[in-house]
Amino acid sequence: MTTIDSSAVPADPEIAAERRALADARTALRRMRETVDATELLFGDAAKDKVTDAALRRGRERRLAALADIPGAPLYFGRMDFEPGTVFLDDVPDDRSPHGPADEPDRIHIGRRHVHDGHGRPVVLDWRAPISVAYYQASPADRMAVRVRRRYGFGTVVGEDGEPESVLTAFEDEDLMAGARAPEASPGSQLLDSEIERPRTGPMRDIVATIQPEQDVLVRAPLETTLCVQGAPGTGKTAVGLHRIAFLLYSERERLSRYGVAIVGPNRSFLSYIQDVLPALGEVDVHQTTVNELLTRDLPERSRPAQGWVRRTETPEAARTKGSAVMAEVLRRDLWSHLRTPQEAVVVRQGARRYRLYPEDLRPLLDELSERGVAYGSGRELLSHRMAHAVLSLMEAEGQVCDDRTHTRVRRDPAVRAAVTALWPKADPLRLVLGLLTDPERLARAADGLLSPEEQRTLLLPGNPRGPKSARWSEEDLALVDEAAALIERVPGLGHVVVDEAQDLSPMQCRAIGRRAGSGSLTVLGDVAQGTSPSAARSWSTLLEHLGKPTGHLHALNRGYRVPAQIIDFAARLLPSIAPGLGAPVAVRRSPGALRLLPAEGDVVAGVAEACRDALTGEGSVGLIAADHQLTGLREALEAAGVDAPLLGEAGMDGARLVAVPASLAKGLEFDAVVVAEPAAIAEAEERGVNRLYVVLTRAVSSLYVVHARPLPDALG
Template sequence: MPGGTHDDPELAAERAYLTDARAALRRMREHAEAQSADTAADWVSRQFLESLLDERVAALADRPDAPLFFGRMDGAPGPGVPGTLYIGRRHVHDGAEGRPLVLDWRAPVARAFYQAGPGDPLGWTRRRRFGFQGGALTAFEDEPLDGRALGPSAILTAEIERPRTGPMRDIVATIQPEQDALVRADLTVTVCVQGAPGTGKTAVGLHRAAYLLFAHRERLARSGVLIVGPNRAFLAYIAAVLPALGEVSVEQATVDDLLGAPAAAEDAATAALKGDARMADVLRRALWLHVRKPEDGLLVTRGVNRYRLADHEVREIAAALRGTVRYGNGRAMFAQRLAHQILVRMERRGEAPDDRVQDQVARSRPVKELLDRVWPKVTPEQVLYRLLSDADFLADAARGALDPAEQAALLWTKPYRSHRSAKWTRADRALLDELADLTERTPSLGHLVADEAQDLSPMQLRALGRRCANGSATVLGDLAQGTTPWSARSWKEVLEHLGQDGEVAELATGFRVPGTVLDFAARLLPHVAPGLAAPRSLRAGAGALAVRRVPDLAAAVARAAAEALERPGSVALIAPDAAVAGHAAALAAAGIARGVLGPDGAPDGTDARLLVVPATVAKGLEYDHVIVAEPAAIAAAEERGLARLYVVLTRAVSTLTVLHTGGLPAALAGRDVDAGGPGS
């Protein structure tokens, strides 16, 4: 039952408990700040210890707008477990007695807060949820776990529907049982989440990273955790989630950050071909075509003695290594094996050479000259430059993998002067990364979280897979939101390209997007992802959708923006990329403050509550009130424009207003929904 009137003594007691917990957290932080790294034995150890202490102090920060605890469990399930547990974002204890005041939501015993229910209370008798406003405890709500069926939690519903401004928040207070099961999956398991809009798949990935760092702190502190997002705007949006959970050392990056930013653009068909998994075989052959068949033997002079290897012996050594090791390692091993055979001949003459002599022979001029002739040192840029500029070389490397038309499509029409002057595209960057790994092994992380993974090409997925080859991954996305020409059609293919055996789970129940909005956007599903069932929403969303045909788009946008700004929460005007500047200027002329969201996730220097968002930047973001201008133009702007439009239409948390001057895309055909404006 909801509780907590202003003079409720039980609510007063909970507020007092919160005050005590905050005081304890402050003492924990002060204790951490008082620690010194001066006791370290050397400068390196001191720097490392200082870094750890800084992270500890940052993790103990008390965010006044984030409740220290959000739930409570009563009725201990067994001996050794306190009868009452407060569940929060981090562990807080009483320094004097060591008594836990707040339990970290990731602790094993805290799992009951998310999983216990009337059917299986897990030994507990009651769950209490707390309502907060601006960090102040305002209410509580009790749920008996005795089998009685209760209605939906008002506090839980209010938290899910609460207007959001600024970056994404954590969802520790609202994690659902099916989400919790994914969050707490074992570190060794790669989890793939197919999530419809508003189902919380991104939050699941971030909270899974936080959980794994809690459960496997020492191991992941060594190997690392990486979050990979689709663009800088997305990373800026999610940047505050992990620090709010006490995790301040997790790296976040885009694919361009990992592989290198593109210096040139290319047409979609060529990019899709370069992103095809067949290119892995083409690149491997191209690299190993640089190893030539030895035509002569090796003669090494040591003092007055001469030692010779016959040409067939050199060929045997090269053949034994060719293609069985990485190219760079093979070159070094080839030199060492040649040197070893010279040492064998020295020993046969009664000499006693050691490893130092072998290294000297491996670095000698005759060996180096033979090495350069047979196994030349090449860079990934040199190999790819030759592949894209030399038709005969490409034909040799692509034989059996690409047909002549595909080979012709890959060749540069105007080759660069050299590999140093070449301007590499985004697709080229993934090919260079593949070649780099064929030359020297790519280091592996302990865990990688890849969001919007459906938009990555097979070659980009291979690049990410190398970075978790000895670890695991959390793969997040929605096949219906694939907007690239190479977008995945199945998660099985994605996992294969990653090199991971994963479990695919589907989140189909939306918590954030209103039902009317989701149903409208779902009209596009048969055209963009026919294999997916239409998502459902827990929120009916009556009155949340307005679709209007208007005679003057600029005036209608200004009017809709002004109306949205009268309501609480964030506001976004999402428009075709080419129309963003015009809409921003029109809003300014109408006296409406607005920012323009750039690809780096930062507005153009303003702090306006209304943002003009290019359609191609909207993925992964959400706003309370969304205005979509001219959906047909968004759909027509690119090959998978209907998928882009599906993304755009599902960014709204509270209301969606769709404005168009011409017709809607055929896939959205149907009567307009009039919410007070002119209908069609």
């Protein structure tokens, strides 16, 4: 393996040649974009309409966005030299074949997107293309026809326009022809290690250049497969989910474009952190949402409270009860109890004749529909059809000729419509849930045999709301409203959904997400050890059942590439108490001095300030994490001590290296250095506070400072 650094050999001809190739690739990409931008939208007379025009323009805008260059991200990151004749491109003329002389290897560059020159010849092949599998999977034991795998090292300089530009500074060749080696004898990649460990500031970056073989297998799983990835901190489970979306949009774009793709994250801070990954991979048309946003997207705007939908936090007991799957049956019972037993005959006039449907004629119609499992809202329409058919049978028995027009006329008869409204009342999901959770007697009837009286009392909404707009809804209430809405009308589905931090979903939230992927597939990401909600999952098999995907494939990622062993081993001391039976993650690297335990001797603020200053002497981002109730006072004290720590998500934090993060929002985030203030306070702040502490302690990828005036929790002592 040979490593050449341009800082040591500034005139190296190979580096110069590679830089020219990279410049040519960027020129080709720019030409591709200019070609699309210059395309005129021409329509024939038959196609000239606003809908067609808007659709074509949207398509061109998406294509332009996908072809946008990102100066700070290398256009390609690797190269493969194949056996001569391996790479065969049928659509490339012989005089422009990628093959050199017969004994020269076939050579391709691997990058974030496909780029071709003005003649259609590939300059960069997309990392998602089938042939690119060899870049991630080839080994001396199975070369996959690869002779040499080359990785590139890049630096960043400021261009003439003031924007950062990536500059190729080094390359590293791995000779796969040297024969099979034992894994422990493999030399490893210095450039790969340095890229994995590179300090990060700002949002998450893609890992397309550093995908590991076990991650690549998951990324390329077929669309029909629902994956559940149990991933310890630093194993790249979030990156796997994002890159799987990019891969599926490449391999199944036509299918997914019809139904859509969504990423469901735990909160907006997390979604902001990952927002740049897919655009960097050329995918700009993926919906990113939180669970609450997903559940409230289709609720009527006129019913939205002025302060927003979520205005209340449930007690742990109420959250568990409202989030339990048994609530689906409670809601179903309450909804279908609205059906009324026929008491009077329905009289339909047709000309001079009258036709009567007596109660004994109507009861079988209601029973048949209610037992079929149809959506409640569809049942009203079906009941009118059944009643019209029954009347037509009476008319035909008297010798009248009936057709579709007769059926429609009878179905719309005022008597039939009035009977449908009386027997099968309309239902609104918001008002249904509001009525159920404000009427103890009604709730007792629906929950009889399912919930105890004590559990029923925890469900009732506080106050006396007069309507959905004045109610103080909680996150758990929204899942109930979504369940009620699905019982009334079927919800539209998506082609694929990625759910991150899924271990915190309640069974009712799982049902809501699963309905949207009922005919599609899921990528479920999480770590049961990081479950902090009252309804957090303890078993992936149970969670998959609630998602409606009991046959989903469970895979474990336990090799941590980013978090040093000292940090992960320290945090793993909590695992026996928070996730019994779950194996401890294995870190692939050690970093001397990564863990620093700093007793504060009564003055936490001074200790935190000193730790923050020390962390800022290094490179990359710094996160200050404390219990939610302590963070405001801590920030004020730090500001007085001359340490400015803007709050995560607030205005003015852009560009700040040090950010203050409430412990409740730390999940899924990553910082080069983390300063944890008073771990005992984090552990005591909530019912599953020790799980929250495990999350907090595993956010650092370089250095972890643990500042404490109180004794550490016993497991960490």
